[in-house]
Amino acid sequence: MKRALVTGASRGIGSALAKRLAKRGYEVWVAGRNPATLEMEVGEIETAGGRAHAFVLDVSRPEEAEERVRALDAEVGGLDLVIANAGIGGRTLPVAEQTLAQARTIFETNVMGALATLLPVIPGMVARGSGHIVGVSSLAGEMPLPAAADYGTSKAALSFFLESAAMDLIPRGVLVTDVRPGFVRTELTAKNQFKMPFLVELKDAAEIIDRGIERGRRIVRFPMPLTTAITASRLLPTVLRNRIVNAKRPV
Numbered sequence: 001m002k003r004a005l006v007t008g009a010s011r012g013i014g015s016a017l018a019k020r021l022a023k024r025g026y027e028v029w030v031a032g033r034n035p036a037t038l039e040m041e042v043g044e045i046e047t048a049g050g051r052a053h054a055f056v057l058d059v060s061r062p063e064e065a066e067e068r069v070r071a072l073d074a075e076v077g078g079l080d081l082v083i084a085n086a087g088i089g090g091r092t093l094p095v096a097e098q099t100l101a102q103a104r105t106i107f108e109t110n111v112m113g114a115l116a117t118l119l120p121v122i123p124g125m126v127a128r129g130s131g132h133i134v135g136v137s138s139l140a141g142e143m144p145l146p147a148a149a150d151y152g153t154s155k156a157a158l159s160f161f162l163e164s165a166a167m168d169l170i171p172r173g174v175l176v177t178d179v180r181p182g183f184v185r186t187e188l189t190a191k192n193q194f195k196m197p198f199l200v201e202l203k204d205a206a207e208i209i210d211r212g213i214e215r216g217r218r219i220v221r222f223p224m225p226l227t228t229a230i231t232a233s234r235l236l237p238t239v240l241r242n243r244i245v246n247a248k249r250p251v
């Protein structure tokens with residue numbers, strides 16, 4: 001039986017992915033900060049016939065998280081699939097109102113937390129010549145927005161890491177997938193006060209991501225109307241692109 005670790009699996013995208021992986025026959029470690037919520041997730045997976053374990057993990061304490069993931073990897077004899085999904089959104093603030101403390105909180109979880117999840121399993125995967133690491137990044141990392149500089153920067157950093165890691169790891173038999181969703185209906189986006197273009201339902205997002213992982217895709221970008229708009233906007237001169245973005249800014 002293949003073994004997977006999914007961080008941020010107590011709700012939202014991580015929870016939906018963990019359930020799909022269990023249905024596909026993976027033994028799943030569902031990670032998050034709240035033991036009671038994790039036990040409920042495990043219960044739901046087991047009721048549906050899957051195998052799961054609660055794994056308490058706070059990725060915003062990267063050194064501790066790295067140690068815990070390394071120990072789990074050793075204990076189970078090597079995880080086959082590791083999904084660094086845990087992430088936070090922060091407040092949408094114009095950059096003049098953003099603080100170093102907020103940026104640090106976001107980077108600690110979205111960048112250092114993801115690296116703390118992925119780095120400790122890579123040497124084992126390379127030694128075995130197999131395995132799969134996945135990072136849940138965002139289309140926000142491709143498209144600079146005036147009110148989301150810290151979140152966008154954290155996701156751009158994660159995608160850049162995955163891009164570099166793929167060059168290194170794919171020739172050594174380890175798959176790397178960079179997931180870049182647009183807006184997905186979860187608790188993270190529920191607080192957004194602005195109109196979210198092409199909002200995707202959680203179930204559909206989980207299906208797209210899971211299919212991408214199953215096929216070993218390098219990058220999973222969705223939804224298509226938004227990815228097309230972003231790709232097209234990158235072809236515009238910066239001055240024109242910034243004028244369009246500012247005309248539509250949410251704050």
Ligand SMILES: NC(=O)c1ccc[n+]([C@@H]2O[C@H](COP(=O)([O-])OP(=O)(O)OC[C@H]3O[C@@H](n4cnc5c(N)ncnc54)[C@H](OP(=O)(O)O)[C@@H]3O)[C@@H](O)[C@H]2O)c1
Nearest residue numbers: 008010011012013033058059060086087138183184186188
């Ligand atoms: N929703 C979207 O539109 C969207 C779009 C693009 C990318 N994403 C990315 O997708 C990922 C999942 O987002 P979501 O929408 O499913 O968010 P969500 O519903 O808010 O769920 C976030 C998950 O991350 C966990 N988490 C947060 N901080 C953590 C920490 N320090 N340590 C461990 N776990 C932590 C939460 O668990 P606990 O609080 O129980 O610990 C929860 O399970 C994030 O990386 C997000 O940036 C989301």
